[in-house]
Amino acid sequence: MSADFHRELGLIIGASRVLVAADDVAPFCTDWRGRYSGNALCVALPGSTEEVAAVVRACVAAGVAVVPQGGNTGLCGGATPTGGEVVVSLRRMNRIRAVDADNNSITVEAGCTLHAVQEAAREADRLFPLSLAAEGSATIGGNLSTNAGGVQVLRYGNARELTLGLEVVLADGRIWNGLRALRKDNTGYDLKHLFIGAEGTLGLITAATLKLFPRPRTHATAWVAVPDPASAVRLLGRLRDAAGDNVTAFEIVGRPALELVLRHIPNARDPLLGKPAWQVLIELGGSSDMGGDLSATLERALEAAAEDGIVNDAVLATSEAQTAALWALRENVSEAQKIEGISIKHDIAVPVSCIAEFIARADAALRAAFPEVRIVCFGHIGDGNLHYNQSRSDAQSNDEFIAQTGAVNRIVHDLVHGLGGSISAEHGLGQLKREEVLRYKSQTEMDLMRAVKQALDPRGLMNPGKLLSKVGAGALHADPASL
């Protein structure tokens, strides 16, 4: 059957665009962290929406499942086949279809890298604000399918909030053209939100119309030592009072995270003396006519905060090079951490008002259970989103520690849940948290999710085994008398 099926796909997209040889297929079958791998029947590289639709129809007819894949930079195994699927890579669909500067919108194909979208916006003197470490290889289709976050969510929102319209190949191979470039449209259910963040389990995003923004013309950047996370939250409140939405980034970096960067990243140096326990990277961005005072605004706010004991020390960048150096300290945390070995990672969110309590309680509980744990804590405190990772510093003991992942997750996730938080703030569920989430979502919510899945993909061929577990399925429409 395989040979016939490959030939059929080849007739649709060209035989050279159907990868079958093991060496050709392998790179598409393992995630970039090497954590997940599976076998695929083949890899299809369609070049147009019509080709994607025809490939999906062929898969449906053959009863073969489909795994959509963009840049393959996901962190939860959402784009890795689990066995016998067709990987549909969107890489060849990388055209910028339209830029409309007056409407502040851009229409792009799913296979465009995030960086390519940013550049196309810049050429039109506009900003596409989604920004994250993998932007050079991550594709916009993957960003939308995982509702990616990053460092400017505080000001501009997640990928979801940046989306005006979508084009999607549905699970039956039909094309839904929802590429509307409108700020307002209330003509029925807003279907795009079904597919954003659905990790390819409801359909395959082939193109998107995205919001653009005026480009900030000036910046002010500071690296600030704060006594504790509670002070960081208070400082954020004051900054937003003083500078409103000119606060474009507010990132916390704990001492252990910074130490890793100082140890492993060339030319990294601590901007402040005295090894402060907690630091925040702050960026204000403004328009040309009003941005002249950004540095002064930031300085005044920091001085007032220092008088009130919320800020211990601070340095303001006075050049682009300094700004870049401060950002590098934040952006290299993951890289530096990787050099030291494996860690147990958490991508959690709680209400911003609960961040300090979360850190205090989680730190204490982990240290009680695992006295030698090293806690690397950093991230988007302005969104209530922390990357909160655990390891031990020597390799041998660390292997033992990693074996306790379940117990560590339980401590962290139970606490997150108790504070009304999320166990996956910006990375999605994929394969990694598909089962874990069952502990925390209500049966009603899981039933709703399954009802949506059943409605849009009744054959279960869209990225099976991702996001939704097969465990614990119930019926949405129970007999009301039994409730």
Added chain:
Amino acid sequence: MSADFHRELGLIIGASRVLVAADDVAPFCTDWRGRYSGNALCVALPGSTEEVAAVVRACVAAGVAVVPQGGNTGLCGGATPTGGEVVVSLRRMNRIRAVDADNNSITVEAGCTLHAVQEAAREADRLFPLSLAAEGSATIGGNLSTNAGGVQVLRYGNARELTLGLEVVLADGRIWNGLRALRKDNTGYDLKHLFIGAEGTLGLITAATLKLFPRPRTHATAWVAVPDPASAVRLLGRLRDAAGDNVTAFEIVGRPALELVLRHIPNARDPLLGKPAWQVLIELGGSSDMGGDLSATLERALEAAAEDGIVNDAVLATSEAQTAALWALRENVSEAQKIEGISIKHDIAVPVSCIAEFIARADAALRAAFPEVRIVCFGHIGDGNLHYNQSRSDAQSNDEFIAQTGAVNRIVHDLVHGLGGSISAEHGLGQLKREEVLRYKSQTEMDLMRAVKQALDPRGLMNPGKLLSKVGAGALHADPASL
């Protein structure tokens, strides 16, 4: 059956909260414009989420349909019963459940008026930015169910974009608690977006967690004559370059709209000489520490625009009283129009870049077909959203004209559709546009909408006859071979 059923509802919520007498029921059975009316079996006034759920379960068990109703201020008949339903009024559910200033969030029950939510935010020194004419009586549940817009969407987004979490009574009477106060949560399908803008057809929103913002501390307001709508769009682009997101409102008012206000609204006077054809109301809002220059920024931008011929004349408000007077000119257009009699109303959106083309072509086509038509055009040009209404100025001839509503709609809506626009930007579909939208949505999109409806409300008891027409239903999952 009725008496038994009423008694059963009375056991759940108290007999006095089940309105049965014709006089008691009548106000809930007609929309405020008197355009739609129907009969209801009764009106239920539950006081808690549990009571709403029990009422819905009783309705499901009896096979009776449910019409959720908030302030009954909708414009499309979405909250009016069509015959034999139970109207579930949320008015008694009007508690502010929680305000979290540090997290910039508020949790409110669906029956809170929009004004009450704004006030609760203000008391916490925060802004809830949704703002529209009916805010004194419209409820937040209705705002969310119709994804309401208003005058600050340009800066803060629609009701949808202001929502963090929802509590919903589902069509089977179960309660989904999705009241998360998180900026980031990627743990599966984002179910809240199913219910926002669904006009009560998928479930009944009982509470919401909403975003708050820093309160702007300073404002600058101007009333500006522009040569034409294209100049207005260019002016908006320049203002956003100069002032970024400090541009909080940008509203266009055509001459005929302003003339109605000057004729009918006490104390209204034209701020500018020479009867300009087009004017825009501009508001900038800023934070305390950076807002001192807002007026200067606005003045500089307007002066530069005047030199380039984009602006003909302008007046800046120099007092709160002047600001209020300028806003009153914009906000009283609908009221003034009503005094002159009925008009054919359109709530349309096109890409902002197409606004000028839309107005030019629609005006020309309407004048060609109806030489004596009066076109009242005003609205949220910054969102690409116009209120574009037609009538004749003398009452007798106007009746003849109103009889041509279908033909007028066809001209306007065909043009909107051709420009990639929406025939309902911020009012929803309700009963008014339920059939009209079938002309413009693809079969695929309608099938998707019906699949969602079928999945979440398989018995069809949630607000039937609203949003979705029963005409033209197809199957979502056709045999792929037949596509």
